[in-house]
Amino acid sequence: MSTDNTPDPFSQFPKLSQRNQITHAVTTRFGPAFGKVGTDQATAEAAAQTAELLQMQGTAWAHQVHGDTILRVNKPGIAGQADGLITDTPGLLIAGRSADCPIILVAGSRPDGSSVVGFAHASWRSTVRNITRKLIHRLLTEMEATPESLQAAIAPSAGPCCYEVGTEVRDEALEKLGTVSEQFFTRHNDRWIFDLWSANTLQLHEAGVPAQQVENSRICTICQGGAFWSWREQGEQAGRFAGVIGVKPGEQA
Numbered sequence: 001m002s003t004d005n006t007p008d009p010f011s012q013f014p015k016l017s018q019r020n021q022i023t024h025a026v027t028t029r030f031g032p033a034f035g036k037v038g039t040d041q042a043t044a045e046a047a048a049q050t051a052e053l054l055q056m057q058g059t060a061w062a063h064q065v066h067g068d069t070i071l072r073v074n075k076p077g078i079a080g081q082a083d084g085l086i087t088d089t090p091g092l093l094i095a096g097r098s099a100d101c102p103i104i105l106v107a108g109s110r111p112d113g114s115s116v117v118g119f120a121h122a123s124w125r126s127t128v129r130n131i132t133r134k135l136i137h138r139l140l141t142e143m144e145a146t147p148e149s150l151q152a153a154i155a156p157s158a159g160p161c162c163y164e165v166g167t168e169v170r171d172e173a174l175e176k177l178g179t180v181s182e183q184f185f186t187r188h189n190d191r192w193i194f195d196l197w198s199a200n201t202l203q204l205h206e207a208g209v210p211a212q213q214v215e216n217s218r219i220c221t222i223c224q225g226g227a228f229w230s231w232r233e234q235g236e237q238a239g240r241f242a243g244v245i246g247v248k249p250g251e252q253a
């Protein structure tokens, strides 16, 4: 993923880009302006604009609530309250909005060669609820993707250089994920650094995504976030960017 000085509305992952049935992007702050929380109109406009720019027919998104619900969608618009969406509908983009939270984009194929896609909005609360592992599980079972076909990408988000949390976050992670999650926390004065990238990478691996099929932009929105909004950095002024993915129109008709 590149973020040079030219304002580009999108950035893309090299390996996901190689899948010719799939389109994906991470919008930048120079691209469509996804709304802040509670601004559905702005989100609807940005969603429509993004679909048009990527030559897709529409975009579905969700009211993200930091939970672990993943919905299957087949039409544009608000899908409901969820922190992940999955689809196999050609021409439909699904969009996860963020300002620091990792958006995990995933593409996969079925034995017949048709494609499926999904995303997870892996905030710390959703991460400790195993949302990424649940996303992969749904793609493998309900959507019938094969494990070896899965390709995942972790969008720019709060990195292990900066993402400080309180003890209560670590306590909740240990309670929900077990002692395996100790490795994701590093002490920083009286607080902790939570490595969301490693936590979600482990969920991807454990759910069956081959290690070499996980891309991580390794762009921290807090300290290297020129092109991407950051809640920690800009606070109330932060807009939202989106990680979007879909099956191209005309595929698997």
Ligand SMILES: [Zn+2]
Pocket (backbone or CB within 6 Å): 158, 159, 160, 161, 162, 163, 220, 221, 222, 223, 224
């Ligand atoms: Zn950082």
